[in-house]
Amino acid sequence: MQVLESEQFAKPPTHIAIIMDGNGRWASARGLPRVAGHQRGAEAVRVVVESCRDLGISYLTLYAFSSENWNRPPSEVDDLMALLRHYLRREIVELHGNNVRVRFIGNRAPLAQDINSLIDEAESKTSDNSGLTLTIAVNYGSHNEILGACKSIAVAVADGSLSLDSITEEVFDRYLDTVNTPPPDLLIRTSGEKRLSNFLLWQLAYSELIFMDALWPDFTKRQLEEAVSEYHGRDRRYGARNA
Numbered sequence: 203m204q205v206l207e208s209e210q211f212a213k214p215p216t217h218i219a220i221i222m223d224g225n226g227r228w229a230s231a232r233g234l235p236r237v238a239g240h241q242r243g244a245e246a247v248r249v250v251v252e253s254c255r256d257l258g259i260s261y262l263t264l265y266a267f268s269s270e271n272w273n274r275p276p277s278e279v280d281d282l283m284a285l286l287r288h289y290l291r292r293e294i295v296e297l298h299g300n301n302v303r304v305r306f307i308g309n310r311a312p313l314a315q316d317i318n319s320l321i322d323e324a325e326s327k328t329s330d331n332s333g334l335t336l337t338i339a340v341n342y343g344s345h346n347e348i349l350g351a352c353k354s355i356a357v358a359v360a361d362g363s364l365s366l367d368s369i370t371e372e373v374f375d376r377y378l379d380t381v382n383t384p385p386p387d388l389l390i391r392t393s394g395e396k397r398l399s400n401f402l403l404w405q406l407a408y409s410e411l412i413f414m415d416a417l418w419p420d421f422t423k424r425q426l427e428e429a430v431s432e433y434h435g436r437d438r439r440y441g442a443r444n445a
């Protein structure tokens with residue numbers, strides 16, 4: 203891909219979030235079972251993490267399993283959980299070796315005990331790393347996250363530890379799963395679908411959105427570079443006016 207001269211010096215987006223969609227269609231197009239698409243999707247995760255490190259991205263947030271994905275047939279949910287287990291067992295050592303800090307967002311309570319333990323282990327092992335922060339959204343849904351924040355704030359107001367007047371947007375941010383993470387500069391969704399599917403609704407308020415037709419298992423460094431290049435061409439006005 204041709205890189206414009208102006209882009210060579212452009213600051214990369216600090217935070218990229220990705221809705222990794224299209225695994226099932228990738229598999230169907232090849233006459234394969236859906237699980238084969240999810241397996242290839244996990245390989246694409248490896249590639250995108252490496253590419254983000256190369257491009258100097260500080261935060262990468264990946265939507266791996268939504269709170270609505272429980273509505274899929276139990277066999278597919280089982281396959282996705284088995285893949286998550288496998289990923290946690292196989293990749294964490296390498297991620298740690300590459301100075302990646304791993305975090306999870308979403309409601310962990312319904313996840314299997316061993317997956318919860320692997321998540322705890324991954325987070326604590328990598329917590330002091332200073333390279334890429336990789337956030338993986340598992341059983342994540344924005345409505346649930348925002349509702350949880352509202353309930354915690356209501357409790358704090360009721361017990362007197364928080365006053366109504368002190369609830370600012372910054373304070374609200376601290377009650378979300380994404381606490382201490384800047385909002386995404388760029389959201390990418392693969393597979394041609396143009397919706398957010400309950401992902402980071404608060405956090406994406408001023409993000410640049412890029413919807414691409416590539417199916418997630420076909421996502422490579424090239425697609426990432428193209429998205430970053432398109433991002434650099436966007437004019438982020440935040441409601442103000444540029445001269």
Ligand code: IPE
Nearest residue numbers: 222223224225226227266267
């Ligand atoms: C994304 O691929 C993976 C998850 C949602 C877990 P899909 O499984 O949604 O693939 P399509 O959208 O059916 O092609």
Ligand code: IPE
Nearest residue numbers: 221222223265266267268399
């Ligand atoms: C969004 O994809 C969730 C993930 C990528 C994990 P879906 O495939 O579940 O979204 P919908 O159902 O097409 O909106």
Ligand code: MG
Nearest residue numbers: 223224225226
């Ligand atoms: Mg999908």
